[in-house]
Every structure is written in structure tokens, then in C-alpha cells.
Amino acid sequence: MKQVTTVKLTPPYLIFLGDVSDLLSAKTGAGLVQWCPDKVVGQFRSNANCVDLGVPDLNIEQAVAAGAKSLVIGVALVGGAMNQLWAPLLNQAALAGLDIVSGMHSELTDIPNLADSAKHSGSRLINVRRAPANLPIGTGRKRSGKRVLMVGTDCAVGKKYSALALANAMTARGLRATFRATGQTGMMIAGSGIPVDSVIADFISGAAEVISPDNAPDHWDIIEGQGSLFNPSYSGVSLGLLHGSQPDAIVVCHDASREVVSTCADYRLPSVEECIDLNLLCARITNPAVVCIGVCVNTSKLSSQARLEYLQQLSAQLQLPCIDPILQGCDALVDEINKLT
Amino acid sequence: MKQVTTVKLTPPYLIFLGDVSDLLSAKTGAGLVQWCPDKVVGQFRSNANCVDLGVPDLNIEQAVAAGAKSLVIGVALVGGAMNQLWAPLLNQAALAGLDIVSGMHSELTDIPNLADSAKHSGSRLINVRRAPANLPIGTGRKRSGKRVLMVGTDCAVGKKYSALALANAMTARGLRATFRATGQTGMMIAGSGIPVDSVIADFISGAAEVISPDNAPDHWDIIEGQGSLFNPSYSGVSLGLLHGSQPDAIVVCHDASREVVSTCADYRLPSVEECIDLNLLCARITNPAVVCIGVCVNTSKLSSQARLEYLQQLSAQLQLPCIDPILQGCDALVDEINKLT
Numbered sequence: 001m002k003q004v005t006t007v008k009l010t011p012p013y014l015i016f017l018g019d020v021s022d023l024l025s026a027k028t029g030a031g032l033v034q035w036c037p038d039k040v041v042g043q044f045r046s047n048a049n050c051v052d053l054g055v056p057d058l059n060i061e062q063a064v065a066a067g068a069k070s071l072v073i074g075v076a077l078v079g080g081a082m083n084q085l086w087a088p089l090l091n092q093a094a095l096a097g098l099d100i101v102s103g104m105h106s107e108l109t110d111i112p113n114l115a116d117s118a119k120h121s122g123s124r125l126i127n128v129r130r131a132p133a134n135l136p137i138g139t140g141r142k143r144s145g146k147r148v149l150m151v152g153t154d155c156a157v158g159k160k161y162s163a164l165a166l167a168n169a170m171t172a173r174g175l176r177a178t179f180r181a182t183g184q185t186g187m188m189i190a191g192s193g194i195p196v197d198s199v200i201a202d203f204i205s206g207a208a209e210v211i212s213p214d215n216a217p218d219h220w221d222i223i224e225g226q227g228s229l230f231n232p233s234y235s236g237v238s239l240g241l242l243h244g245s246q247p248d249a250i251v252v253c254h255d256a257s258r259e260v261v262s263t264c265a266d267y268r269l270p271s272v273e274e275c276i277d278l279n280l281l282c283a284r285i286t287n288p289a290v291v292c293i294g295v296c297v298n299t300s301k302l303s304s305q306a307r308l309e310y311l312q313q314l315s316a317q318l319q320l321p322c323i324d325p326i327l328q329g330c331d332a333l334v335d336e337i338n339k340l341t
Numbered sequence: 342m343k344q345v346t347t348v349k350l351t352p353p354y355l356i357f358l359g360d361v362s363d364l365l366s367a368k369t370g371a372g373l374v375q376w377c378p379d380k381v382v383g384q385f386r387s388n389a390n391c392v393d394l395g396v397p398d399l400n401i402e403q404a405v406a407a408g409a410k411s412l413v414i415g416v417a418l419v420g421g422a423m424n425q426l427w428a429p430l431l432n433q434a435a436l437a438g439l440d441i442v443s444g445m446h447s448e449l450t451d452i453p454n455l456a457d458s459a460k461h462s463g464s465r466l467i468n469v470r471r472a473p474a475n476l477p478i479g480t481g482r483k484r485s486g487k488r489v490l491m492v493g494t495d496c497a498v499g500k501k502y503s504a505l506a507l508a509n510a511m512t513a514r515g516l517r518a519t520f521r522a523t524g525q526t527g528m529m530i531a532g533s534g535i536p537v538d539s540v541i542a543d544f545i546s547g548a549a550e551v552i553s554p555d556n557a558p559d560h561w562d563i564i565e566g567q568g569s570l571f572n573p574s575y576s577g578v579s580l581g582l583l584h585g586s587q588p589d590a591i592v593v594c595h596d597a598s599r600e601v602v603s604t605c606a607d608y609r610l611p612s613v614e615e616c617i618d619l620n621l622l623c624a625r626i627t628n629p630a631v632v633c634i635g636v637c638v639n640t641s642k643l644s645s646q647a648r649l650e651y652l653q654q655l656s657a658q659l660q661l662p663c664i665d666p667i668l669q670g671c672d673a674l675v676d677e678i679n680k681l682t
Contacts, residue, residue, distance in 0.1 A: 240577025
């Protein structure tokens with residue numbers, strides 16, 4: 001098989017926060033501090049009103065002295081004006097030899113002089129939204145090692161969070177597990193991966209095969225899911241990822257407070273049971289032994305009383321562990337994985 | 342909604358056949374002569390041993406005099422050497438004002454001087470393999486008009502042929518029907534369309550929505566299918582196309598002689614019944630009223646005795662019209678469509 005050049009980020013990271021003052025706009029940076037604190041050397045904030053992720057404040061010189069290798073844009077920058085405002089700082093970082101890592105829609109090369117600055121120091125401009133160019137067509141070939149794929153009743157129901165939490169819980173209990181990223185923030189956390197929603201349609205399952213290659217028989221890949229088979233905007237990505245991942249187990253992710261599809265308000269959300277059934281039916285095409293090992297539910301919008309009741313009721317109905325990973329961790333899912341190995 | 346710039350080809354076509362001597366390598370050209378003879382003014386063949394599509398032999402001057410507006414590359418050209426060989430002829434055509442239309446993997450702009458020649462005359466270099474850049478995300482919004490989508494047990498089982506044959510049969514019986522192309526040859530025949538397997542994964546269903554826009558209540562789009570939900574290489578394309586098309590009816594296409602998936606020999610082909618069931622289950626997400634109106638089978642590799650027996654047996658089993666469109670035409674499917682309108 002031809003060699004695919006997938007992106008490999010170089011930690012440690014300086015997280016660039018600009019002058020953003022709300023945590024929601026800084027959620028990429030917050031995710032890095034939460035999930036890969038070992039890779040984070042500090043944050044760059046323009047002033048004291050800026051959101052604080054609780055890591056050291058560093059300017060470019062201090063970050064380089066502290067060993068930083070990459071500046072990661074940890075905020076959602078809105079439009080070209082912002083890029084203009086921060087162009088001098090980003091140029092300074094690139095000239096100092098830091099890779100500049102972005103998940104923005106706009107291109108880093110559109111920022112004045114930035115390409116020249118990076119060329120001068122030999123640093124890289126990396127947009128994790130760009131898929132590699134030389135992906136293979138999916139082959140369906142059975143791969144060694146084990147795989148869990150997060151699937152969902154919709155987009156943005158906690159698939160990335162659940163995958164990261166499960167991978168950590170497995171590692172903590174002595175299992176061999178690797179989080180595999182399929183989206184931008186996940187890629188920054190993992191330091192590698194492929195943004196599957198950005199690949200050419202013919203190569204979705206091929207990308208999934210590259211993301212999760214052959215591995216030791218007792219090793220588990222915990223694969224970040226994307227979209228939903230039930231989301232009319234993104235279902236193609238979800239099915240290609242499901243077939244290419246060949247999961248031995250799926251975990252269904254769900255938001256307890258959501259009633260309609262996030263991108264298509266005319267569509268009711270499927271039930272968790274419908275979601276399990278259709279995902280298993282489709283997943284069996286590339287792995288007939290696939291099982292559903294549980295459900296991760298975001299219950300944060302329910303009252304504290306209602307949260308556990310909801311989970312217990314769903315669990316009784318489905319005869320599966322149904323957990324809120326933020327509330328309870330993922331130990332119940334690790335128990336299920338132990339039964340499979 | 343933002344305006345999407347989809348390709349519109351300009352007939353009549355001069356079909357370029359180069360020096361290809363086998364009909365299989367010229368199947369694109371043969372498809373044009375079969376399905377849109379009114380758009381074909383002639384063929385360019387380099388010598389008498391070249392495959393003959395039965396239309397007038399014309400050189401560039403003669404083609405222009407006969408009204409040709411586009412030169413369509415009707416053969417599979419293999420590699421850059423061939424491009425070099427034909428560069429003078431293609432340049433002559435572009436300088437004479439003909440659009441150059443290609444479905445090749447390589448870029449027309451890689452052919453020496455061709456971009457300059459086209460610029461000089463104001464003609465266009467069009468690669469129907471390239472998707473438009475500004476596609477929308479699928480919305481799931483219900484559109485007016487009616488739609489049939491061809492689906493399949495695999496790739497290359499006659500979905501394009503069946504769609505074209507059905508659209509012609511409907512028109513012949515006074516129904517309003519338009520063939521909608523989702524692949525290269527289909528686009529050359531229709532003069533427009535989007536190559537859905539070449540779009541960015543996030544935009545598959547959005548592309549399908551653009552291909553088949555709102556229409557009169559009694560108008561039918563007959564949409565060319567791609568891939569198969571059961572093909573581990575291409576299933577993502579198939580599901581996005583299914584959800585974006587919102588078909589009122591599906592037709593399952595199948596090859597009676599195929600036993601394993603064309604791109605993945607370890608995978609057995611699904612039964613026609615499995616294919617109907619999974620496609621309907623998924624299609625109901627964006628159109629709960631969807632039905633399967635029949636099955637188109639390529640029986641050409643069976644003995645002449647076995648062909649009709651196979652179709653009768655399948656029809657009795659599924660309680661649906663099961664036809665070989667090459668053998669029998671599509672009237673039985675038109676009868677089913679008439680029951681829906």
C-alpha cells in the first residue's frame with residue numbers, strides 16, 4: 001500500500017488565546033489543557049481580561065525558552081480582520097521556529113508574511129482541517145487489533161469527549177488503548193489523525209483504515225466518531241467511518257435534552273435503540289461480530305435528580321451500561337471491554 | 342441559499358477517440374452515441390483501425406463547420422505519454438474555439454500549451470471529475486417534485502444504464518422525467534451534474550440536493566446512483582446520495598453473475614432482498630414514504646434460457662417487477678411509477 005503522509009504535530013504547545021474573553025470561544029484550548037496537559041507548556045493571552053486556562057502565561061520568547069515547539073490556535077478566530085490583528089504575533093512565533101497549528105476555515109498562508117516567516121525558520125504552517133492528498137480507497141481488509149467506535153444519535157453529542165474518557169479509563173486499568181482522532185480538536189490532542197469530514201467522498205473509509213492501522217491483538221483503538229447515520233447533512237461521513245473502522249464494539253453517544261437533529265430542525269432525533277440497531281446492522285457488513293457495549297449520555301441539562309434516573313431507566317430498557325461520562329467516568333464501559341478480550 | 346456554479350457542457354460534441362481500437366476503452370464515447378445522439382456531431386479517429394462509433398468521421402475544421410461546440414474525450418487515455426501524443430490535436434481544437442471536456446484523472450492543464458490555446462479562443466477546459474467548490478451542507482429540506490434513485494448491490498451493476506433507460510421510457514410514455522447525473526459519463530450525457538464521489542465528504546448530501554432541485558409536482562428526477570451501502574470502499578457516498586436525494590422510489594440494480602463485492606473480494610455480495618431492506622430503512626430517514634418499485638438485473642452473463650427464468654423467479658420471490666432493461670426495456674417500472682402519481 002502506498003505511504004500516506006498524515007500530519008504529526010510536535011509538542012509541547014503554546015496555546016494562543018488572543019483576546020478572547022469567553023470560554024466557549026476558547027474550547028479548543030480548554031480541550032488541550034483537559035486532555036493533553038503534558039503537551040501544554042503555557043498560554044498566550046493579550047491581556048488580563050482574556051480567558052484563563054490555568055496554565056502559565058508565556059510570551060513567544062518565554063515559550064521558546066520553556067521548550068515550546070508549536071503555537072496552537074486555541075480559539076475560534078472570526079474572519080480576516082482578526083488574522084490581521086494577530087499577524088505580527090504569529091509571524092514572531094513562526095520566525096522563532098514554532099510550528100503554527102490551526103483548525104480554522106481560512107488558510108494560514110492568507111496571513112500576511114506568515115509563509116515567509118515559517119520558511120525562514122524552517123517551521124511548518126499546519127491546518128488540521130486539511131486532509132492528506134494521497135489517501136487510499138478503502139479495501140475492507142480485516143486488520144489486527146481491536147477497535148471501539150463512538151457513534152451518535154446526532155452531531156455534537158459528546159463523541160470526542162467519550163472516546164477520550166474511555167481511552168484514559170482503559171489505560172488507567174492497565175489496558176492498551178489509543179485515542180484515534182477524526183476531527184480537528186481531537187487531532188490537536190492526539191497530535192495526529194485525519195479530519196474525515198474533509199476528505200474526498202471516495203476516500204472516507206480509506207481514511208478510516210489509515211487512522212486505525214494493524215496493531216497488537218490486545219490493543220484497542222478508541223476511535224472518535226463523526227456525525228450520525230440519522231443526520232441528513234453528514235450521514236455519508238458516518239457510514240464511511242463505520243465501515244472503515246471495522247469496530248469490534250460501538251458506543252452510542254446521545255444528548256438527553258435534544259429532541260430534533262441539530263442541523264435539520266424538521267427531523268426528530270432517533271431513539272437510542274434505533275441508533276444502536278441501524279449502526280449494528282451497517283457495522284456488521286465489515287465486522288459481523290460487532291456489539292454495542294453501552295451508551296454515553298450528556299445529561300448536563302437535566303436536573304441533578306433527573307440525571308441518574310434517566311440513566312437508570314435507559315439502562316434497564318436497553319440492558320446495557322448507560323452512563324454520563326462527565327458524571328460517572330467510563331469504568332462501566334471498561335468492564336464491558338474486559339468481557340470482550 | 343448561495344448559488345452553486347455547476348458545470349454546463351455545450352453540445353454538439355465531437356467525440357475524440359484517438360487511436361483506441363477496442364470498444365471497452367471507448368465506452369464513454371459509445372455511451373454518448375447511445376444516450377444522446379442528438380448532441381453528437383461526429384467522431385475524431387486517427388486511422389481506420391480505430392474503433393468506429395457509427396457517426397461521421399470529422400477533423401477539427403469539419404467539426405467546427407458542422408457546428409461542434411465541444412470536443413469530448415471519449416476514451417480512457419492512459420497516462421501522460423498519450424497526452425503528449427495528442428497535445429497538438431487538442432490544442433488545435435481549443436484554438437478553434439471548442440471546449441475540451443475530459444473525465445480523466447489527470448488535468449487538462451497538464452497538456453502542453455492547452456490552457457493558453459483555450460484562453461486565446463475563449464473556450465473552456467472542463468474536467469467533469471472535479472466537483473464545484475461552493476457546495477452547501479445538506480439541509481434535509483423537503484423538495485417539491487418526485488424522485489427515483491438507482492441503488493445497487495455493488496458498484497458497476499448498471500445504475501447509470503438503468504436510470505437513462507427509465508428516464509427515456511417515462512418520456513416516451515408522456516411522463517415528465519429528467520435524468521440526473523452523479524458521475525462523469527452521466528454528466529457528459531446529461532450536459533450537467535455533479536460527480537458526487539469527488540466532493541468533500543461533508544458535502545455529499547448537499548451535492549445530491551443541488552443535483553435534484555425543487556421541481557413541478559408531477560415531474561420525476563431519475564437520479565444515477567453511485568456505489569452501494571454494502572461496498573466497504575464507497576458506502577459513504579451511497580448513503581449521502583440516498584439521504585440527499587430524498588427518493589420517493591428506489592430501484593435496486595444488480596448483476597446476476599456477481600458473487601463477491603467488486604472492490605473487496607473477501608465480501609460476499611448482499612442478496613437483492615437485503616439490499617432493498619437496508620436502502621429503504623436508511624431512505625426513510627429523509628423520506629418516510631419511500632418504496633422500492635423494482636429491480637434491474639444485468640443478466641448478460643447467463644444463458645439465454647436462464648435469463649428470463651432468473652428474472653421470473655426473483656420477481657415471484659420479491660413480489661416486484663424484476664427486469665433486465667437491456668432485454669426488456671423499463672416499461673414495467675413505468676407502470677409502477679404510474680401507480681405512485
